[in-house]
Amino acid sequence: ETGVTQSPTHLIKTRGQQVTLRCSSQSGHNTVSWYQQALGQGPQFIFQYYREEENGRGNFPPRFSGLQFPNYSSELNVNALELDDSALYLCASSWGTATYGYTFGSGTRLTVV
């Protein structure tokens, strides 16, 4: 059973640029959620994808968008990067609504300069 894999592991971008982060969900999971974890904070829910459609969204602006593909992998796109977007971005997969717990990836560390 493979876990959740994320790429890249680290990324440095300039303010105003765009970035795409990728996630492969755990085998057998059909739901992918993305979380942002700022330094010293707990993860904050960005959005969730189920059957290729956004299934819920947290308090993040529209410049945060995502996709889920037929194989349940997912992308997180962030446009017009701001310094405050610097964080660890965690992808988590689950079966359904994650009542029984997510499986998290190791994250992508994004630094915006």
Added chain:
Amino acid sequence: AQSVTQLDSQVPVFEEAPVELRCNYSSSVSVYLFWYVQYPNQGLQLLLKYLSGSTLVKGINGFEAEFNKSQTSFHLRKPSVHISDTAEYFCAASTSGTYKYIFGTGTRLKVLA
């Protein structure tokens, strides 16, 4: 609104001593509760979860937690800690049918030799 509070940002404890990490939640409806551990530069690993039934929940690595509805708490305990337990611990809550977790701000457990 639902919220999760971890009052202790850091907990130092000597090796082989017991430890308790505190978590309180607020919710007007039934909740599911989780504890996750995060080792440096890694994602989150599920330690244990409370969905329903017995209020004492046992998890991996010798950890356990007790759900107390009257005190709206879900404290994590371990009778004897090891150096390898040094990590960040996050409490999280969700409600039935929802798609997102609300995380606390985390407690850094530092086990001293």
